[in-house]
Amino acid sequence: MAEYTPKERLARVLNGESVDRMPAICPTQTGTVEQMEAVDAFWPEAHEDAEKMAKLAEAGHTVIGFEAVRVPFDITAEAEFFGCEIKPSTKEQQPSVVGHVIKTAEDIENLKGYSLDKGRIGVVCDAIKILADKYGDELPVMGSMIGPFSLAQHLNGDEWFTKIFTDEEFGLKLLEFTTEFNIAYAKKMVENGADTMVLIDPTASYELIGAQFYEKFVVPYHAKIVDAMQEMGVTITLHICGNTTNGLPLMDASGFNAISIDQKVDVATAKSKVENAVLIGNVDPVNTLWNKTPDEVRTVCQNIIDAGIDLLAPGCGIVSKTPTENLQAMVEVAKGHKY
Template sequence: MAEYTPKERLARALTGQPVDRMPAVSVTQTGTVDQMEACGAFWPEANNDAEKMATLAEAGHTVVGFEAVRVPFDITAEAEFFGCEIKDGTKEQQPSVVGHVVKTVEDIEALRGYNLDHGRIGVVCEAIKILADKYGEELPIMGSMIGPFSLAQHINGDEWFMAIFTNEAFALELMEFTTDFNVAYAKKMVENGADTMVIIDPTASAQLIGAEFYEKFVVPFHKKICDAMHELNVPVVLHICGDTTQGLALMESSGVDGISVDQNVDAATAVSKVEKAIIVGNLDPVNMLWNQTPEAIREQSQKVLDAGVGLLGPGCGIVSKTPTENLQAMVEMAKSHKY
């Protein structure tokens, strides 16, 4: 079989075409303190400065060996863009959303007319352009964004889960708004050079809200993003936290090309629950990648590979203190695997 560039290999793997071997990538966040110290770009500055963001993303390739570059590192840029209060991150910790801006349909209306060149959304898009200009011919350029359901929660706050049960009109209006934003943002990332899109929608779980509500408030909105990306020949990977086993078929029904599952999901069971989408994952980022030895990581990686995953990777975002040699053990196992 022909050898492929990393860019070709990932695109083929995500769309079900034969490849020479497994790509070695992480669809979830890649930044670590080891990489920061190696490249000189540190959080929190690397979350806010396009050059530093690109430099730290590049370290995932040059230091760790991932065969892709990916931005951003956190999931708060979108909420900050719409005026939510953000608790600043540190060198080791990501920022978090602590204040919310929408309670009514009128509040949603007030957020319209945004400019995607502004704020950290603009920074992420600029970082993608920097990375694409340097690596776009060879490496996959992954754009990532928080999904529309979790963005709605960030904007609305803890009331969001009650809203989907008791105020359907408002909830659907907010979902339409966040999804339209997601589509516009994703298209902007693609215009700047992204060729793979990752939706991180941590609270959009059928286990959490039930299959009926997932089908109403999540599937059609994820499908809208997938359709927009597929029109541009951009594959889409979806990550939802927790035990998503019972919701995998619903997740796949939105048209995603890959589903990233976390460590609470049995990998072999996940593979059996989908028809076309590839399963991505699912090494425990804390108990395995951060706190175990390279030898233990190789052993667990082999078990996950034997389960039939399409891409070996972390079960969630990589912990910032994860040792480089541990990530390299995972990369080594992926590169040595032939389907």
């Protein structure tokens, strides 16, 4: 079988085509303190400065060995862009959303007419261009963004879960707004050089809202984003945190090339529930990657491959204190697996 560049290899796997071996990638956040120290690019500056963001993303490849470069490292830039209050990042901890900006349908209207060149949204797009200019011919350049359901929750606050039950018109209007934003943002990342996308929608969980509401408030909006990316020839992966086992058929229904599964999901069971998407995961980022030895990491990773995972990767975002040698052990197992 022919050998492929990392970019070709990942694209073929995500499109269901044969390759020589498993790619070594991470669809969730990749930054760690040891990488920051290795390349002198630290949070919080690497969240806010395009050069430093690109430099830390590059460390995932040059220090860890991932066969892709990926930005950003958090899922708050979109909410901050629309004016939500953000708890700042530290060197070890990502920023978080602590204040919200939408209560009424009028508030949604007031947020329209935005420019994607501003704020950290613009920084992410600039970082993608830096990475694409340097690595775009060889490596996949992964753009990532929060999904429309979780962005709606960031904008509306904890009221969001009640709203979709009590005010369907408002809920659908807000989702139309966030989905339109997602599509515009994703297109700008692609225009700047991203060739594969990751949609992280942590609160769009079957566990939290059930089948009926997932089908109404999540599936059609995810499908719109997938369609927009497919029109641009770009593959797209979905990640939802937690035990998504029962929701996997509905997640698959939106048409994603791949679904990234949490460590709480049994791989063999997931394989039986997903007909179309490639399955990515699901090494425990805390109990395994952060807290075990490299040899123990290798054993866990091999067990996940033996269970049938298509692409080995962390089950959620990498913990900032994760040792480099443990991530390298995971990469080693992935690269050593022949399909």
